[in-house]
Amino acid sequence: xxxxxxxxxxxxGEFLVKETLAHTVFIPEDFNEEQRMLAQTCKxxxxxxxxxxxxxxxxxxxxxxxxxxxxxAAELGLLAIGVPTEYGxxxxxxxxxxxxxxxxxxxxxxxxxFSAHTGIGTLPIQYYGNxxxxxxxxPKLASGEWKAAYCLTEPDSGSDANSGKTxxxxxxxxxxxxxxxxxxxxxxxxxxxxFIVFAKIDNDKNLTAFIVEKGFGGITMNEPEKKxxxxxxxxxxIFFNDCKVPVENMLSTRxxxxxxxVNILNIGRIKLSVAAVGGAREAxxxxxxxxxxxxxxxxxxxxxxxxxxxxxxxxxxLFATDSANYxxxxxxxxxxxxxxxxxxxxxxxxxxxxxxxxxxxxxxxxHGSETLDFSVDExxxxxxxxxxSAESPVERAYRDSxxxxxxxxTNEINRMLAVGxxxxxxxxxxxxxxxxQAQAVAKELMSIPDFSTPxxxxxxxxxxxxxxxxxxxxxxxxxxxxxxxxxxxxxxxxVMMYLADMLIELYxxxxxILRVEKLIQLRGEKACQTEKDLALLYLxxxxxxxxxxxxxxxxxxAVGDEQRAMLMGLRRFTKIEPINKKETCQRIAQxxxxxxxxxxxxx
Numbered sequence: 365x366x367x368x369x370x371x372x373x374x375x376x377g378e379f380l381v382k383e384t385l386a387h388t389v390f391i392p393e394d395f396n397e398e399q400r401m402l403a404q405t406c407k408x409x410x411x412x413x414x415x416x417x418x419x420x421x422x423x424x425x426x427x428x429x430x431x432x433x434x435x436x437a438a439e440l441g442l443l444a445i446g447v448p449t450e451y452g453x454x455x456x457x458x459x460x461x462x463x464x465x466x467x468x469x470x471x472x473x474x475x476x477x478f479s480a481h482t483g484i485g486t487l488p489i490q491y492y493g494n495x496x497x498x499x500x501x502x503p504k505l506a507s508g509e510w511k512a513a514y515c516l517t518e519p520d521s522g523s524d525a526n527s528g529k530t531x532x533x534x535x536x537x538x539x540x541x542x543x544x545x546x547x548x549x550x551x552x553x554x555x556x557x558x559f560i561v562f563a564k565i566d567n568d569k570n571l572t573a574f575i576v577e578k579g580f581g582g583i584t585m586n587e588p589e590k591k592x593x594x595x596x597x598x599x600x601x602i603f604f605n606d607c608k609v610p611v612e613n614m615l616s617t618r619x620x621x622x623x624x625x626v627n628i629l630n631i632g633r634i635k636l637s638v639a640a641v642g643g644a645r646e647a648x649x650x651x652x653x654x655x656x657x658x659x660x661x662x663x664x665x666x667x668x669x670x671x672x673x674x675x676x677x678x679x680x681x682l683f684a685t686d687s688a689n690y691x692x693x694x695x696x697x698x699x700x701x702x703x704x705x706x707x708x709x710x711x712x713x714x715x716x717x718x719x720x721x722x723x724x725x726x727x728x729x730x731h732g733s734e735t736l737d738f739s740v741d742e743x744x745x746x747x748x749x750x751x752x753s754a755e756s757p758v759e760r761a762y763r764d765s766x767x768x769x770x771x772x773x774t775n776e777i778n779r780m781l782a783v784g785x786x787x788x789x790x791x792x793x794x795x796x797x798x799x800x801q802a803q804a805v806a807k808e809l810m811s812i813p814d815f816s817t818p819x820x821x822x823x824x825x826x827x828x829x830x831x832x833x834x835x836x837x838x839x840x841x842x843x844x845x846x847x848x849x850x851x852x853x854x855x856x857x858x859v860m861m862y863l864a865d866m867l868i869e870l871y872x873x874x875x876x877i878l879r880v881e882k883l884i885q886l887r888g889e890k891a892c893q894t895e896k897d898l899a900l901l902y903l904x905x906x907x908x909x910x911x912x913x914x915x916x917x918x919x920x921x922a923v924g925d926e927q928r929a930m931l932m933g934l935r936r937f938t939k940i941e942p943i944n945k946k947e948t949c950q951r952i953a954q955x956x957x958x959x960x961x962x963x964x965x966x967x
Contacts, residue, residue, distance in 0.1 A: 373702050374695055376721040377786045379871055380835055381797035383828075386881035390459065390694030392686055392966050393883060399460050403967045405440060406467035413437075414471045418760065421473055421596035427555040427588075430477050430598060431511065438508025442468070443482055447490065448710065451502035458700065458714075459693040463966065465635045466689075469642025472764050473596030479639060480551040481505070483632050485512025488560045489575060491711045492616040492624050497575060501558060513556035515547040515576075515602055516625055523777045525562070526571055526622045530604065532563040534611070541565070541574065541614070543582070543607040553585055553600035561604065562621045571621030575613045582607030593763035630718045632772045633725040634696075637732025638689050640768050641682060644739035647761045648678050649961045651743040654750075656960060665746070669946070672953035674742045676901065679952055683895070683964055684902040685728075685735045688875035692724040723785050726778040727868050733768035733775060740765045776857075779864030784854055786867070787846065802843030805836045809933045823884055826940055827877050827903060833937030834870045834910060838863065840933055841917050848921055862917035869910040873903045894955045895964070901948050904940075911938055 374384070395403070413436055414421070421429055437443055446461040447453020461482075468475050486505045489497055504510040521528040530545025543563050550559075559576040576583075586601040616624060652675060655666035665671050696717050703713035718725070743758040744751035751758050769775045790798035845859050854860065880899040883892045911934065918930045956962060 373699055375795065377723040377789060377795055378797075379724075379874060380786065380838060380867070381795065381801050383832075384874065384878060386878045386885060389691050389875070389878045389882060391879045391882055392690050392964075393886075395459075395463065395966050399463055400967055402445070402456070402460060403463050403467045406442065406464050407967055409437060409440060409442065410468060410471045410474075414474045418472055418596075422760070424596060427598040430474070430596060431555050433474055434477060434481065434511060435508050437478060442478070443486075443508050444506035446482070447486070447502055447506040451490075451498055452506040453502070458697040459690060462635065462638045462690065462693045466638040466642045467967070469639030470646035472643075472760060473594045475639055475643070476594050476597040476767075477552055479632070479635060480514060481512050483635055484514035484628055485552065485556070485558065485560060487631060488514075488573060488615055488624055488628055491627070491715050492573070492620075493575070496612070497615070501575065505558065510557035511552055511555055512558045512560070513550050513552040513602075514628075515550055515553075515559050515561045517549050518546060519548055523773060525625055526569075528562060528564065528571060530561070530563040532565045532572060532574065532609070534565070535608075539611060541609045541611060543574065543576065543604040543609055545604050547602045547604075549589070550600055550602050551597055553602050554588060554598040559583075559602070560615070561609075562625060563604075565618060568619050570619040571625065572618050573615035573621040573624045574609050575615055576604075576607060576609055577613075580608055591767075593760075593766055626722075627715050627718050629772055630722045630725045633729035633778065634689065634692055634721075636768060636772050637685070637728040638693075640732040640736035640765075641685050641689060643761065643765065644678070644682055644685075644736040645962050645965060647736075647739045647743040647758055648675070648682060648956075650757050650761075651675060651678070651746040652956050652961060654747055656957060658748075666953070666957050669950070671746060672957075673946070673949040674746060675956050676949035676952035677905065678739045678742050679956055679962055679964075680898045680901040680905065681735050681738060682962060683879075683898040684872050684876035684906075685732055686964075687879040688724075688872045689728055689732065691875045691878070692721060692728055695724070696721050723782050724871065726773075726782040726785075727871050729772055730775045730778050730782075730864075731868050731872055733765075733771075736765045736768055776861065779868075780854070780857060780860045782867055783842075783860045783863045787842070787853065798839070799843075801835075802839040802846075805839045805933075806843060808836070809840060809929055813936055823889065824877055824881050827900070830903070830907070830938065830940045831870070831874050831877065833939070834866070834873070834907075837910075837914050837934050837937045838866050838870060840930060840937075841866070841914060844926070844930065845917070845921060856921070859917055859920055862913045862920070865913035866910050866917070869906040869913075873906045873910075876902050894952060897948050897952050898964070900943050901945070901952065904943055904945070907938060907940070914938075 413433060441454060444453040445456050445464050449455040465479065468478055489501050505512055516525055518528045532541040532543050534541055543561060545563060557578050561574045561576045562571040565572050582605045584603045589599045591599060655671050656664055658665045699717040699720055700713045703716055704710060740758060740761045744762050747756055747758050750756050753759060789795040842863055846853055849856050876899045880892060880895045883895055914934045918927060922930055
């Protein structure tokens with residue numbers, strides 16, 4: 365895989381103001397043979413170990429079966445992929461851990477348990493633990509000897525995590541903290557050996573994190589929650605009653621818990637997106653197969669235009685989301701390596717990189733989870749009445765998908781986080797081009813349009829011009845909104861949400877165009893016709909969402925001449941010749957049907 369050498373490193377959020385060249389982005393087709401073998405191992409594990417037991421996992425009365433499945437994953441080394449080699453892991457790079465999450469993502473409740481253990485359960489120790497803590501806990505977590513859970517959410521603190529009421533009080537001898545409080549929605553809670561627990565010491569303003577062993581005592585729990593989906597995921601309320609935690613088990617420093625929570629959630633968000641794509645791809649494959657087998661009016665329903673269009677639209681969205689996920693993943697990895705080269709430790713470099721790309725992680729969490737919802741919804745529709753039956757595989761997929769728009773911060777929170785972070789960085793000068801380019805767009809808005817005929821002879825030249833126009837549209841609206849509302853813009857949640865939708869569609873659209881442009885550079889245009897169709901279909905569908913969000917944003921705060929000028933600017937900046945959607949969908953669907961699966965996956 366490409367290294368950081370000879371690359372100009374990008375900053376998080378910089379895509380809004382800088383042009384990205386296709387040859388500089390990582391695309392799924394760039395994965396090497398070792399990484400493809402990892403993906404195949406994960407795929408085989410789900411097929412052989414998890415799928416045959418999905419009903420059993422969902423209906424299990426105790427967590428023993430899930431523990432057994434995690435143990436089997438551990439035997440294959442799947443719990444150790446990203447753990448450093450000195451602690452018993454394989455030390456693979458970030459995009460490799462993303463790839464594993466992707467191909468385990470179709471594992472329903474198992475995927476949730478796996479992600480909780482390897483992600484929010486293990487990573488706080490890996491990134492924030494001292495040497496003694498890492499040496500004690502990481503080998504056991506990597507081997508699966510111990511399982512992990514993450515205890516942040518409380519009955520009265522969800523998205524506002526820092527308002528948690530769990531307390532930690534130092535004992536008179538100064539050797540222990542007594543933790544008292546209640547945590548809820550704790551994944552793996554019923555069988556975890558290690559809990560990452562967040563509590564406030566005395567009257568501290570911010571949380572502190574602790575590594576809590578189940579054997580410390582003072583821990584009780586309710587029965588597993590009864591949930592709409594992911595029924596096999598052991599989710600519980602956990603109670604800490606004078607839980608005696610040695611002072612050396614404080615994770616990082618006092619009051620650094622909130623920062624730990626935020627940074628670990630950044631990682632969880634992008635990992636959730638790739639896992640969602642894994643589930644979405646599985647649902648699409650079920651739908652393709654069913655449409656081939658199901659006959660109505662004497663023919664397979666995959667001959668019907670309405671069905672073919674559904675398949676094509678899901679495939680286009682999958683292809684685009686994949687493109688953006690691994691673009692972010694490699695940007696994070698390159699930045700990690702650059703920080704290490706500057707002298708930071710590996711853990712420090714990773715934390716700084718995840719913080720740098722918090723915007724993209726939030727964007728992809730939203731887009732990935734909503735791609736999954738779109739895929740499973742259309743799969744149920746293609747199955748028809750059978751899709752509503754618990755006998756079909758898509759019924760479980762439909763129920764299990766819904767939690768992903770709530771996990772790792774709701775999609776609403778993540779939308780506002782993405783826009784808010786860009787605005788804050790712009791104001792601090794960390795993304796200085798945002799302000800200058802917003803001012804330039806405002807001047808352009810008042811100038812006479814260029815009526816000359818552009819040269820669109822190069823591949824995707826018209827689409828690249830559109831992407832530039834989409835960036836101008838965001839800068840135009842964000843600049844006007846910031847001028848109107850000032851520091852209170854974060855309180856204008858509707859405007860922030862509209863801007864977020866524009867930002868999301870821009871990033872994913874640009875990513876898929878860059879992916880196909882790079883493929884064409886490598887293979888030639890003739891060999892990439894279906895990929896080109898997928899990119900163009902997504903871009904034009906995305907533009908509809910983008911334009912509506914732009915209009916809604918403008919109409920929510922602008923009036924009179926300003927409103928008319930901005931609406932006219934939005935139309936000017938987002939003009940492009942239409943495509944024949946019907947024929948494009950027909951071509952894509954034909955490829956899906958001939959392969960009887962989505963054929964653009966890594967394995």
